Amino acid sequence: MAIANNRLSAEAYEQHFSDIHPPFENREAALVEANRCLFCYDAPCIKSCPTSINVPKFIKQIATDNVKGAAHTIFLSNIMGGGCSKVCPVEKLCEGACVYNLMHETPIHIAKLQRYATDKALEGQWQLFTRKPATGKKVAVIGAGPAGLSCAHVLSREGIDVTIYEKEAKGGGLMTYGIAAYKVTPAYCEAEVDYITSLGGIQILYNQELGRDITLAALQQTYDAVYIGIGVGIARQLEIPGETLAGVTDAIGFIYDIRSKGYPAVPVGDKVAVIGLGMTAIDAATQAKRLGAKEVTIIYRRTQEEMPCTTAELDLAKLDGCQVQWLAAPKEIKGQNGQVSQLLCDVMQLSAPDASGRRSPIPTGNTFTLEVDMVIKAAGQTPFEMLVQQEQLAHRHGRILINEHCATNIPGVFAGGDCVNGGKEVVDAVQAGKDGAAAILKFLSIQ
Template identity: 75%
Template sequence: MALRNNRLTNEEYDEHFSDIHPPFETHNAALVEANRCLFCYDAPCTKSCPTSINVPKFIKQITTENLKGAAYTIFSANIMGGGCSKVCPVEKLCEGACVYNLMEEAPIPIAKLQRYATERAIHEKWPLFTRQASNGKKVAVIGAGPAGLSCAHALSREGVEVTIYEKEGKGGGLMTYGIAAYKVTPQFCQEEVDYITSLGGIHVLYNMQLGKDVLLETLQQEYDAVYLAFGVGMARQLAISGEQLNGVVDAIRFIYEIRTKGYPEVPVGESVAVIGLGMTAIDAATQAMRLGAKEVTLVYRRTEAEMPCTAAELNIAKLDGCNIIWLAAPKEIVGENGHVKTLVCEVMRLDERKLPVGTGELISLNVDMVIKATGQLPYTMAAPKIDNEHGRVLINEHAATNLPGVFAGGDCVNGGKEVVDAVQAGKEGAKAILKYLFREVE
């Protein structure tokens, strides 16, 4: 067993990484589903959306052939509504709240309808928003991910000049670099970033990292306000013997390389163990299978009832042929000639508080690759004067940090949630910054 790349043909890669949730093939197919909507009063689907998209309204607009109106309704609430339609865990949000679930019928395919409206708007570059005249205010945004882009767009619409400092070579953040390629393509991510910035008044400076290429103190002097949206960093360490062996990789780095290098260039083992069962773990496991691994096993220290991923995500892994071992925690990684050979796990049990407790019983997996997906750590604070809790930026109810004129939101504050949560944080940050800039009193 050994890690190697280029395991499959180009045709196999294309097949394995094709769109897992294909769009409607025809306009009539979209209309059929849209016309099923009951257009509920005080709609539970809207209430369950972190960005409060008016779902019945945009679906009604689709039924009346007003696709531009539908796209505007979506983007007004969530400027990344296109990407969110592909990656949101809708089964626990809008579609999970659909009243059809109570009738034991299939819920309205809200995400698919949202994609139907937004994809066309993005591809055809519909100019749905008009930017107000420049008001002379300047804001720096750190990070061109969902929170940063959302904040920048909301500010620019009000006439604020925004400069985004992004440490990577492309924008989109997690959407571009941290999500399975079969959910959203890099090409679409670029189109979405271009669409958002096409409003005007948003300038993105790439390969600019806070604390290295630009200092917070400098930004505070040059701009009227600063919004921190730099996300979170790499996966947590397992803190076990053998973690430094060749073949032990970080899930975020593994997915990052798939997104940046291309499928044939990323090495994968024949027998792979993935530690964790969150969304990132599922993405890593399924993509390892799709890169040509013969066997992939997800190892999780709790039971299915406690898993952080959704049932729909778990089903993707099962359909791809991934195995799952419940109630097991990594104990040691054994190597041979510097390479991973065996993953030793301890069998766990849950105590009365549902916390995993070791039983002393050990099991061994013969693997040549271990992917760590046990949650992400905050970045080391590039601006140590900012109050933080174990690396997470602390903010008040107005998204403000302890430094005057410095605001924050998204994963760098909450430690890592859904893309849609980051978009909402960006909206809230923009609202707070506008009040600060113009000294509005509540």
């Protein structure tokens, strides 16, 4: 067994990481799908979208060949509607709510139609919004992820000049650095960021990190308000023996390397174990397999009924050849000569339901051992607790505390997205950015 990079040919990498949800082949195919829509009154698909995109409206616009109007309808609610059409778990959101499900028929392919319209907008560089005259107000946004970009776009439309401070070399946040490459490419993420900033009035300063290059106190002296959208990205540790052995990595770092360095440069083992079963765990497992791992085993301490990922995501991992070990928890990582060689796991069982109805996994006393040469930890993420303490932000275990107006304990400083909620979907972060912008506009007495 060995951990190695450059395992596959260029053609194999391209095939393994090609678009998993290809677009409609032509206009006619999009029109046929759009005309399946029943254009429901009080449509459940709208209610299930965190950004409340008017789905029946944009689909009817596509059906009547008004693609530009459809793109405007989407972007009015979700300026990252293009990216969300590729990465959203639509099976539990808009498409999961489609009334066709009640008829035991295939739901409308809402995401694919959304992609159809937004792709046209990005390709054609359609300017669908016009900035209002400059107000003279300036706002700093920390983080060029979905929350920060969404907030910036709404503010800029209202005539506010926005400067975004981003710690990475590219914008997009989770979209650019934290999602499987076969769902959305780095090139698309860059194009989406460029499209958002093409409105005008939005400047992004890269390699600028809160707590290292900038502080809230300094920003407040220059700007009329500050919005924090720094996300959540510190990998949770397993706290078991052997965690520092060579060959142990975290899923966030693993996916980051794939996104930033390219497929051939990222090493992967022959036999890989992935700890956890959230979306990030699935992305890590499937990409390890697509990088050339011979065996990938996902370790999850509960059963399929409790898994945090969707069934569609699990099916994807299984189709890629990943195995799942249910009711198992890592106990110790063993190694030889400083390198991972085995993963010792506890066999778990679920306890009786507690007051909330949740059943906790508890060890049975039995164990089993997997022969592995790489362990990828995907057991969740923890907020930037030390950072928010340093910036004197009120928080709960690192999650920034805000009131109903998205305001923090520091006057003029607002926050939203994963740094507040602990980590949700991209579309939730987009809505948080919109909410933050609305709160800032009210604070500045502009609306």
